[in-house]
Amino acid sequence: AQTVTQSQPEMSVQEAETVTLSCTYDTSESDYYLFWYKQPPSRQMILVIRQEAYKQQNATENRFSVNFQKAAKSFSLKISDSQLGDAAMYFCAYRTPRGSQGNLIFGKGTKLSVKP
Amino acid sequence: SQTIHQWPATLVQPVGSPLSLECTVEGTSNPNLYWYRQAAGRGLQLLFYSVGIGQISSEVPQNLSASRPQDRQFILSSKKLLLSDSGFYLCAWSRSFGELFFGEGSRLTVL
Secondary structure, X not given: OOEEEOOOOEEEEEOOOOEEEOOEEEOOOOOOEEEEEEEOOOOOOXXXXXXXXXXXXXXXXXXXXXXXXXXXXXXXXXXXXOOHHHOEEEEEEEEOOOOOOOOEEEOOOEEEEEEO | OOEEEEEOOEEEEXXXXXXXXXXXXXXXXXXXXXXXXXXXXXOEEEEEEEEEOOEEEEOOOOOOEEEEEEOOEEEEEEOOOOHHHOEEEXXXXXXXXXXXXXXXXXEEXXX
């Protein structure tokens, strides 16, 4: 069964600095998707960034980028120039095209605090 | 563009009372639909998913049920709520590939 592990329950970063959130996953599939979702105190899950496993190039969305290491099954999120609005829970998620009609499997999350 | 809405946003119910949470999607057709539950301080747990009208798959045996009476409507129900049903419920939709898009969530407190 696929699993997603986020080993950092909490992280803290100074405003304007860079922080990296870790995520590892376990799967026997070769084709899948990986995501980072942000859940602010308002509680709505917001997609931050996505990565298709067949793409070697790391995805980037403005200040957010990932380090995707397929062989190591690692998918970390880097937030550059951190802002106060980045404070939230961050969830790493995995999705396979097969099984449970593409259900997302989530990690337990990392709570990110941003210090002014 | 596609949008997803769920309601009510907040609900306080006594033990043993019924429940109905509703979710609708606009701007797309034949979406996959999902209900997730998030307990305090924990990750998300998939409860139900649906790939079409009347087609419901349950991931976890429990006190809850789901229905999809229309293509873009997904309802989470219970006949008798338990204390353990308290939590944050999220509806989501997706195409057959790619990311899931989540609604605003419904906070249920069972007293």
